[in-house]
Amino acid sequence: MQTVKMVVTGPFNAGKTEFIRSVSEIDVVSTERKISAETERIKDTTTVAMDFGRITVDNDLVLYLFGTPGQKRFDFMWEILSEGMLGFIVMVDSTRPETFREARSILETFRAYAPTPYVVAANKQDCQDAWAIEDMRIALRLDSHVKLLNCVALEKESVKNVLLELLYSILDEMDGGKS
Amino acid sequence: MALKGNLRDFTITQLLNLINLAQKTGVLTVDGPVDPVYVFFREGKLAYAQVGRNSNGLVTILHKANKLTAHQYKVIKERGGHLSDKELGLLLINANYITQQEIISSLQAHFVGIVNQLFSWVEGIFKFDSDVKPPQGKIVVRVGLENLIIDGTRRLHEWEQLQDEIPSLDMALKFTDRPGANIRDINLSVEEWRVVSYINPKNSIRQIARANKLNEMEIRRIVYGLLQAGFVQIVRPDGAAPRVSQRTQIPATRTTVDQEEQKSLIFRIIDRIRAL
Numbered sequence: 001m002q003t004v005k006m007v008v009t010g011p012f013n014a015g016k017t018e019f020i021r022s023v024s025e026i027d028v029v030s031t032e033r034k035i036s037a038e039t040e041r042i043k044d045t046t047t048v049a050m051d052f053g054r055i056t057v058d059n060d061l062v063l064y065l066f067g068t069p070g071q072k073r074f075d076f077m078w079e080i081l082s083e084g085m086l087g088f089i090v091m092v093d094s095t096r097p098e099t100f101r102e103a104r105s106i107l108e109t110f111r112a113y114a115p116t117p118y119v120v121a122a123n124k125q126d127c128q129d130a131w132a133i134e135d136m137r138i139a140l141r142l143d144s145h146v147k148l149l150n151c152v153a154l155e156k157e158s159v160k161n162v163l164l165e166l167l168y169s170i171l172d173e174m175d176g177g178k179s
Numbered sequence: 180m181a182l183k184g185n186l187r188d189f190t191i192t193q194l195l196n197l198i199n200l201a202q203k204t205g206v207l208t209v210d211g212p213v214d215p216v217y218v219f220f221r222e223g224k225l226a227y228a229q230v231g232r233n234s235n236g237l238v239t240i241l242h243k244a245n246k247l248t249a250h251q252y253k254v255i256k257e258r259g260g261h262l263s264d265k266e267l268g269l270l271l272i273n274a275n276y277i278t279q280q281e282i283i284s285s286l287q288a289h290f291v292g293i294v295n296q297l298f299s300w301v302e303g304i305f306k307f308d309s310d311v312k313p314p315q316g317k318i319v320v321r322v323g324l325e326n327l328i329i330d331g332t333r334r335l336h337e338w339e340q341l342q343d344e345i346p347s348l349d350m351a352l353k354f355t356d357r358p359g360a361n362i363r364d365i366n367l368s369v370e371e372w373r374v375v376s377y378i379n380p381k382n383s384i385r386q387i388a389r390a391n392k393l394n395e396m397e398i399r400r401i402v403y404g405l406l407q408a409g410f411v412q413i414v415r416p417d418g419a420a421p422r423v424s425q426r427t428q429i430p431a432t433r434t435t436v437d438q439e440e441q442k443s444l445i446f447r448i449i450d451r452i453r454a455l
Binding site for chain 2: 057058086099105131139160
């Protein structure tokens with residue numbers, strides 16, 4: 001049995017766990033804990049080690065999706081999770097510009113870990129306060145060749161689209177193109 | 180789509196950068212400690228600015244800029260109070276009180292001063308409303324934002340923020356592909372020019388700092404200014420070894436199968452995900 005993995009990363013509360021949950025065929029193995037810090041009390045729990053989802057491709061191949069913990073104090077996990085990944089997805093909450101800087105920092109960190117293809121998913125695009133994609137591209141300082149995709153992590157089709165775009169980027173890179 | 184937030188989280192430098200690069204037209208409203216500030220932009224350039232609902236009229240701005248004497252100021256206020264800034268400006272030029280260039284430069288300095296104030300604000304709710312034009316009858320200017328951004332970031336001293344913006348000095352820089360942008364028109368300091376002369380994907384930021392005898396804080400500040408002005412972007416240095424070991428950076432599947440098999444593997448995953 002061959003296994004491959006993709007990593008879903010991004011700031012706290014960007015929607016990484018929901019993203020994996022939308023497509024995983026198993027209940028996501030989540031290592032969530034109650035949040036203690038008052039400043040991070042946007043939601044009740046957060047991922048402290050990793051989320052883990054699975055998609056069985058066929059009898060010989062399984063794709064694992066790993067979600068990184070969003071809180072900065074768990075960033076020692078990132079390098080471990082990035083080992084051997086096919087590519088990675090950076091989730092960004094489109095309604096919270098205060099997290100854009102951190103998202104960019106996470107992106108740079110992962111690029112330093114491994115030169116694998118990546119895409120950026122602008123999550124919560126269905127919310128009224130969501131920033132426009134073109135504004136987010138500038139705010140995140142993404143080059144025009146970097147894929148910045150509309151995303152609603154709770155919708156399976158939207159998540160599938162992000163995963164497919166990452167896979168197309170991986171194919172492009174194999175053909176010698178840019179991701 | 181909304182473009183709103185708090186300066187605490189998204190700084191004025193980042194906002195100006197966004198407006199500049201997206202060539203936005205509209206008004207940026209920032210709630211200040213006393214009065215809101217309104218800054219109008221046209222196609223990514225500063226056009227007009229005022230503090231509070233009632234702006235300083237042209238005569239007040241010219242008086243503060245020492246272009247009109249106290250007596251002239253009083254007389255014009257009395258007699259020309261009902262005129263719009265545009266009408267008044269025309270009248271003053273025709274009466275040889277002042278030249279058109281003096282009016283424009285005084286207004287530019289006044290508007291830039293208002294924007295510069297914003298750089299010192301660490302907090303304030305902002306929103307950007309597209310396609311809103313300056314109040315009728317006001318004289319508008321056209322000031323590029325790059326110099327404003329560079330000037331503003333020169334004042335930036337927060338080491339922590341600079342570290343967040345540029346997490347690794349082992350990355351390199353390259354000039355962005357921006358048609359129409361000309362770095363020769365930008366007012367850079369000698370140190371900034373020296374850094375610019377070393378920008379090349381082969382040179383890491385650390386190497387550039389060493390070559391220019393700059394410490395980490397100084398190089399970060401300069402690079403941050405250039406990044407915010409949209410002139411450069413961070414890239415992996417040419418030929419650099421990735422941080423992680425060969426074993427960890429390349430999936431096992433890639434090292435053990437040939438290119439065609441790898442592609443076939445990806446196609447299988449694509450088919451599976453499409454079918455989900």
